[in-house]
Amino acid sequence: MTKKKKNAKKPAPERRASEEKATRQEEAAAAKPKPGKKGSVALETAESMARKQREISVSEFFLKNRHLLGFDSPRRALMTTVKEAVDNALDACEEAGHLPEISVDIAQTAENRFRVTVTDNGPGIVRSQIPKVFAKLLYGSKFHRLRMSRGQQGIGISAAGMYGQLTTGTSTHILSRSRNQKMAHDIAVQIDTKANTPTIISDDERAWCPEFFPTQPDGKPGKPISYAHGTSVSIEMEATYVRGRLSVDEYLKQCAIVNPHLQLHYRVRLMRSDDKDEKGPKTLPADETTPWISYFRGVNEMPPPTREIKPHPHGVELGMLMAMLKDTNSRTLQGALSQDFSRVSSKTAKEICERAKLYPNARPARIAHQESEALYKAINETSLMRPPTDCLAPIGEEQIVSGLKKEIQADFYTAKTRNPAVYRGNPFQIEAGLAYAKPGENEDLNAEEPVRLMRFANRVPLLAMSGACAMTKSTTGVNWKAYGLSQPRGSLPFGPMVVMIHIASVWVPFTSESKEAIAHYPEIMREITFALQDCGRQLSHYLSRKRRADEAARKRNFIELYIPHLALGLKEILDLNDRQEKTVVNKLGGMLERTHLDV
């Protein structure tokens, strides 16, 4: 006690030094080094190492590596959470055939804390699935199928909940009601990160209809809209809210552009003080007083529905083929080939068997063990139709141009939708669009700066990690000088222009689990390049037309300058009067008007 007092009297730095020494000693004593050759760190043997080997749960892994999921900073955490929730809502609405109506409500709860609530009019989720869908990583319906959708991994929304839980200790709250339920489920879950399993914190039923609050075009609040079914998810987390290119605002704006069938209501409520100088205690403004920003539906039709496909034989590796033959429900090789793969009719299957010198009636599991290499070779030597493409729903050239027109004020627009192509057996389709403003016409687009690149995958805007994306790489790889733009070596072209690229695929290969950048598959980069070159050629026509027109105007101005002098000369030579001189000027001017100057 005496010592403590003595310490307390010492000036701060010294006190800390003596305490540091004590801490160090205590730690050294706790470490208790085992005998070993080198210093005090124990050396390992095969046996001591074996005792330390442990399984790592996937949730522990991603908790420690949460930057892989897009939770590396409080700012990005907010964006990723909104993105995952909105993507899920859109997918659910589209699969159930409901025109999506979604609200995003962001409310500040403390200095660095926000609550994100996303509500949709989707089909709802049955009670038994709610805990796993929202509090188990790698769980979902989209991973095991080949069909175009926004979500594909079964990680996103559970990861957002896990991040909220990690930073604030709170639970993910879900409200969900399906069409034939009277009451909604009101469930709170957390994730047991050691086991990657959901823990149910509370489980109630209550009356609830998803409600949306549109703002009328004149800014006044409209009548609230409510639906008989839907889901609402609410997560509180450490986050910061900022505006700008990588913000929630920008994400939702771009989301509305590429999803014209989406109706979206959005608001951010920041804590503020009632005093004018913001000195008093800060509180959240009342619910009713904060207006919503509404993005209204542009079209009343859903995008064309997409079909699930089976894997294409030419994209299947030997090891995968063996696994598929082992697991097939078919009793014969011929049956397995024609039922489990796309583009293999029973006739083609027979042809493949013959080529591989195998009996069409052989047991698939036996082939998997013994003759799979011959079969694999035969499959790859057989010419097959390309994979079906009704699994893809591109945006379309017209929609891209009208989306760009709505968003970007410019002088020239063009778009190109490529035919579907294939990487590793997966069909994909690339679309690109350009909007070019006359220099000075659009103050957001500076002619002296790199063009603005907007990236989309399966109708989801990609904002972060632009540098790691195949779309950026392909855009810098195109020779834009050939189309009339300046371009420093290895850089994006410069100019008052927006470039938009979209990939639609049954499996988009992202460079990380946060799904913000496309991996550098050569097939994909080639298609992007072709789409951009097509747009570039259109741009080049526009620019050279524009240049010709500018040149003609310049020449005309030049000649116009001389007309009075010419008239004066004629007046002196021919001894004309002033009226006649004026007539000459007018006539020459008229001639110039009529002439299409050939530049």
Add this chain to the structure above:
Amino acid sequence: MTKKKKNAKKPAPERRASEEKATRQEEAAAAKPKPGKKGSVALETAESMARKQREISVSEFFLKNRHLLGFDSPRRALMTTVKEAVDNALDACEEAGHLPEISVDIAQTAENRFRVTVTDNGPGIVRSQIPKVFAKLLYGSKFHRLRMSRGQQGIGISAAGMYGQLTTGTSTHILSRSRNQKMAHDIAVQIDTKANTPTIISDDERAWCPEFFPTQPDGKPGKPISYAHGTSVSIEMEATYVRGRLSVDEYLKQCAIVNPHLQLHYRVRLMRSDDKDEKGPKTLPADETTPWISYFRGVNEMPPPTREIKPHPHGVELGMLMAMLKDTNSRTLQGALSQDFSRVSSKTAKEICERAKLYPNARPARIAHQESEALYKAINETSLMRPPTDCLAPIGEEQIVSGLKKEIQADFYTAKTRNPAVYRGNPFQIEAGLAYAKPGENEDLNAEEPVRLMRFANRVPLLAMSGACAMTKSTTGVNWKAYGLSQPRGSLPFGPMVVMIHIASVWVPFTSESKEAIAHYPEIMREITFALQDCGRQLSHYLSRKRRADEAARKRNFIELYIPHLALGLKEILDLNDRQEKTVVNKLGGMLERTHLDV
């Protein structure tokens, strides 16, 4: 049958068209659409969706996303496999205190197929652990501890085996013998990707000592070296072998530079034909006839051993704190705080409890539920010592400079090792080095091109994904013009220079599971910037010294040019003879020699 013959006679394209129609019809029939509103794609309900929800095993996930693990192209697959195997071998040798001796044998087995065999003199692996270590993702000893090591995730080598299995259907073969075993285990495993569990294909014992084959400096084969313990892993896979900046060769070369205590033997055996014109059937050259490339040990001492640390309280989030209190072995809050965290003595723990108004004897599990926020606040308000740094083993300035001197022929070298810093509670340390060649002196370094950046993390060279790395971003962010280099906006500086950056940390935050790029944590980027600026200032001194010297030489040449004319003038004025004129020239030259020209 008749129809088939008829078809067979048709020219190929037509035949395919009719077949395509049949395939399409067959597929349409198989799809059997359920009734739904939109077209033929069935609409989902909450119930139908629930039936499709499934768990996704982590191995299925990474099989489909194998570009995340560094297996996106056959070329990169070979590099990633060698990297993962060598990293594991180095970690095992160092932890057991054996000076590492490693061989890497790459043999072509078919057109696009290679077998990679990596053998070490490490402590070996006990039998029961071998299947899980080599055929189960997320399994290992390094994830759950905080200590600097090359591996950290428990994914790498199993992922390499999984890729081999996927592309060739073969197993991973392991030979391992620990010090007190007479025979070695000879085990072949595959991974059951649906369950992420190992399947043992064969399990034998046989006599084996790991053997290494050095090449003497004169190029002749030396005596083989053998050890009583070690591990050898062999994986066959689809791959291509190329040389260059992103090759296995480059990886191993850089590996030897930052691990001077490593002795490495390496060879690649490519299939070739016996004919001179390579027309005959290709075979693999005999084992004995192919020499090894040996990198000999530079030092006979191990790097300083690193200690495992506990998490630092200031890097622990609220949710993590709650989980730790729930799981602690301590019975009291004070005990839990001082035993489970670093830099918390029992006295500090008591101080924290007092600040949070909690009893030091409270049950930790109760606190986790009810008063964790108060505790969290109190922890973050208490000033604590920074995390211990004996968990880090930087390379050191001297070693970096000598490594650079060994590898890069240049005129100026410098290096800087920063003091340890902390991101998210994890200690880390940044080192940087420069090697600047006189323009034209080193033909690999072009003065008109961006500088060459060499990146390392925990003594592992990072080759791929340079664009996504915080090291690249920080290097472009430094204002190199201030240090005398040219630098286009937003680009690396230009010049005949190599920049080397190393991060040492108990947990390196990589941007993807392939561990090739560092995530953009601001604390890390700041430290890199400071280290580079320090090196930049040294460079600037060197460059301005060099510039002054060049300038002086230029002036001297200029003055020398005038000495004869001066002498001639003096001769005429003073009427000197030729001998006297010569003396004047010599004397003036001597004066110039002695004078340090003040530029």
